[in-house]
Structures are given as structure tokens and as C-alpha cells.
Amino acid sequence: MAVLPPSTLGMIGGGQLGRMFTATAREMGYEVIVLDPDPASPAGSLASAHLCAAYDDAPALDELAARCAVVTTEFENIPAAALQRLAGQVEVHPSAEALAIAQDRIREKNFIRSLGLPTSPFVVLETDADLDRLEGMEWPAILKTATLGYDGKGQIVCADAAQARDGFAELGVPCVLERRIDLALEVSVVLGRDAAGRCHAYPLAENRHAGGILDVSILPAAIDEALAEQARQAAVRIADGLDYRGVLAVEFFVARDGALLVNEIAPRPHNSGHFTQDACHCSQFELQLRMICGLPPGNLQLRTPVAMLNLLGDLWPDEGEPDWAGVLEIEDACLHLYGKKQARPGRKMGHVNCLADSREQALDRLSRVRRVLNRL
Numbered sequence: 001m002a003v004l005p006p007s008t009l010g011m012i013g014g015g016q017l018g019r020m021f022t023a024t025a026r027e028m029g030y031e032v033i034v035l036d037p038d039p040a041s042p043a044g045s046l047a048s049a050h051l052c053a054a055y056d057d058a059p060a061l062d063e064l065a066a067r068c069a070v071v072t073t074e075f076e077n078i079p080a081a082a083l084q085r086l087a088g089q090v091e092v093h094p095s096a097e098a099l100a101i102a103q104d105r106i107r108e109k110n111f112i113r114s115l116g117l118p119t120s121p122f123v124v125l126e127t128d129a130d131l132d133r134l135e136g137m138e139w140p141a142i143l144k145t146a147t148l149g150y151d152g153k154g155q156i157v158c159a160d161a162a163q164a165r166d167g168f169a170e171l172g173v174p175c176v177l178e179r180r181i182d183l184a185l186e187v188s189v190v191l192g193r194d195a196a197g198r199c200h201a202y203p204l205a206e207n208r209h210a211g212g213i214l215d216v217s218i219l220p221a222a223i224d225e226a227l228a229e230q231a232r233q234a235a236v237r238i239a240d241g242l243d244y245r246g247v248l249a250v251e252f253f254v255a256r257d258g259a260l261l262v263n264e265i266a267p268r269p270h271n272s273g274h275f276t277q278d279a280c281h282c283s284q285f286e287l288q289l290r291m292i293c294g295l296p297p298g299n300l301q302l303r304t305p306v307a308m309l310n311l312l313g314d315l316w317p318d319e320g321e322p323d324w325a326g327v328l329e330i331e332d333a334c335l336h337l338y339g340k341k342q343a344r345p346g347r348k349m350g351h352v353n354c355l356a357d358s359r360e361q362a363l364d365r366l367s368r369v370r371r372v373l374n375r376l
């Protein structure tokens with residue numbers, strides 16, 4: 001049975017992804033209850049109600065379960081036990097099992113490999129005894145904490161085994177060490193998988209990172225159709241393997257030698273899917289809602305070329321705000337801000353979707369937005 005308006009939906013996590021989901025759901029006539037410990041969370045202020053409590057707060061979880069028809073999340077680092085507690089009382093998508101795999105790079109990479117999909121070559125380092133494994137490694141490599149890393153945090157580039165040994169000692173937690181790939185391109189697939197197990201994918205996004213953080217996504221991606229199809233099929237295989245329900249993002253590397261490698265997955269809408277808000281009829285947040293509510297996917301086609309620019313806290317002046325008027329003057333530049341009070345370097349504060357008639361024109365508009373925001 002489909003969950004229809006004015007039902008109440010539960011969102012665990014109150015960051016920008018939760019906020020954009022909440023805005024979409026409320027626009028469609030649903031109520032949304034957000035569970036997040038931050039009293040100033042971006043999603044809380046738009047929600048019908050904000051349960052301001054820790055993610056593993058049992059009374060808050062039980063209240064969420066009692067008041068909601070279905071619960072979802074925007075954040076992979078929810079303790080699995082919290083989702084399991086909810087799952088005993090209310091529908092929860094995605095599942096605790098899917099989250100447990102996505103939140104741990106060791107499980108994630110082993111899972112992807114178990115499906116027969118290629119990743120960058122890696123070794124797992126959990127204890128000092130595992131340091132023997134460095135012998136077979138090719139350099140340079142990147143050491144990544146198994147859990148809690150995001151936006152390039154918890155990563156150390158290592159030129160050789162000695163640096164990897166030092167890095168592992170410095171991080172002091174289980175890690176994966178993976179070969180640094182000579183990248184031609186990065187792309188991602190954002191898809192929704194429904195209750196019947198059917199996958200519905202958006203066109204591939206081409207992603208450019210700066211300092212380990214997504215900077216720009218561009219559509220259509222500059223990738224040939226055969227490789228795009230290979231990526232879509234890999235993403236579907238992952239979603240099927242997880243028996244996933246909801247929106248899933250899969251990040252890929254395209255190596256200079258043409259190989260397509262799975263980088264990582266995100267069990268939620270994804271920064272590289274923000275273009276869908278303005279360039280598709282059904283945004284990734286509406287798709288998440290439709291998938292968890294048992295509804296059909298909506299139209300996921302690209303209506304127009306688009307380039308998305310992330311706005312990090314670095315752009316904020318010491319006093320006041322960036323030049324929003326200047327941004328809003330640019331033709332077909334769509335501004336999205338997350339309502340965060342504190343701008344910090346590297347913090348995601350908003351994004352701009354630049355729509356255009358061609359990829360080149362979209363990138364040109366994006367450059368204009370960048371110039372305005374950098375006061376050039």
C-alpha cells in the first residue's frame with residue numbers, strides 16, 4: 001500500500017540532504033519529523049516537528065516510529081542498532097544491513113568485489129600484523145579510515161610503505177589502503193530502487209573534485225555510451241545485491257587506461273545528484289520519497305544540460321554574506337542554500353545549478369557564478 005499525503009514521514013539526520021528531502025515532502029503535502037541532535041539543524045527548521053535527540057536515543061526513536069508511516073535517513077553513520085530498533089516498529093528504508101555495508105569501507109569494498117565488480121586494488125589494515133600486506137602494494141596509494149570519513153577527511157596519500165606505516169599509526173583505526181588511480185574522469189550514478197526491486201536511474205553525472213570534496217557536477221557527462229551503460233549496470237548490480245530500497249548513489253573512477261572502477265556507494269541522495277532539482281522533473285529527493293512510499297519513480301530524464309557548483313564555507317567573507325544578488329542576475333543560475341549559520345572552510349553551505357542549452361554554456365555560466373562569488 002502506497003504511503004500518500006498527508007502521511008507523516010520520518011527523517012533521521014538533519015543536514016542539507018534531510019532539509020531538501022523535507023522541503024520536497026512538505027511541498028507535496030506530507031508531514032516530516034526530523035530526528036537530529038543539533039537544535040539548529042538545517043532540516044529541523046523546515047520539518048513539521050524536530051525531535052532534538054541523539055540518533056540512538058531510544059524514547060526518541062520509539063516516538064518517531066509511533067508517529068511516522070515510514071522512516072528514512074540522509075546520513076550513513078546512523079548506528080545500526082538505532083535502525084534495527086526502528087525496524088521492529090515501522091517501515092525503514094534503506095535497511096540497517098545496507099547502511100552497515102555503506103558505512104564501513106572494508107565491508108563496502110569486499111561487498112563490491114563479491115559482486116564481481118572492479119575497485120582500485122586495496123589491502124585492509126586492521127592491526128600491525130596486517131602491515132605485511134604492504135609488500136604487494138603499488139604506489140602511490142591512499143590510506144582511508146574504514147569508517148566516518150567524508151569529503152576527503154580521514155585520508156592520507158602515501159608514496160611508499162614507510163609512509164603507509166606512519167599513516168596507519170597516526171590514524172590509529174582500521175583502514176583500507178588503495179592504489180591511487182590515474183584518473184581520466186569521475187562519474188556517478190544516482191538511482192532509486194522500488195519495492196518490487198526495479199531500478200530507476202538518472203543520467204550519469206561527471207564529477208570534478210577539489211581537495212577531496214565535490215566541486216562541480218556536469219551533465220551530460222563526457223563519457224561514451226558503452227561505458228555509461230557499464231556504470232549503470234554496475235550500480236544496478238550493487239542495488240540488487242543490497243536488496244536496496246530508496247535512493248542509492250554509486251561513485252566511479254574512469255582510469256586513464258579506460259577501466260571503470262567502483263569507488264564507493266552512498267545509501268541516500270548524493271551531492272552529485274543535486275542537478276536533478278532543476279534539470280529533471282523528479283528530483284532525487286522526490287525519488288527518495290517515491291521509493292520509500294511505494295510510488296512510481298516519476299520522470300528522471302534530463303530536461304536540459306546543467307552544471308552544479310558546490311558552495312563551500314571558504315566563499316563566505318569574514319563579515320556578511322556572499323554576493324547573492326550577483327549570482328541571481330546570472331541567467332538560469334538556480335541558487336540553493338542550506339540555512340547553516342556558521343560558514344567554515346570545507347563546509348557545504350549550498351550549491352548553484354546552472355542550466356543551459358549545452359554543456360559548454362552551462363560551464364560558462366558556472367564560471368560566471370564562481371567569479372562573482374570569488375569577487376573577481
Ligand SMILES: Nc1ncnc2c1ncn2[C@@H]1O[C@H](COP(=O)(O)OP(=O)(O)O)[C@@H](O)[C@H]1O
Nearest residue numbers: 120142149150151152153178179180181209212
Ligand atoms: N584511489 C583513488 N585514486 C584516485 N583518486 C582518489 C582515490 N580515492 C579517492 N580519490 C579522490 O578523492 C575523492 C574523495 O574520496 P572518496 O573515497 O570518495 O571519499 P569520501 O568519502 O571523502 O567522498 C574522490 O572522489 C577522488 O577524487
Ligand SMILES: [Mg+2]
Nearest residue numbers: 151251263264
Ligand atoms: Mg566519495
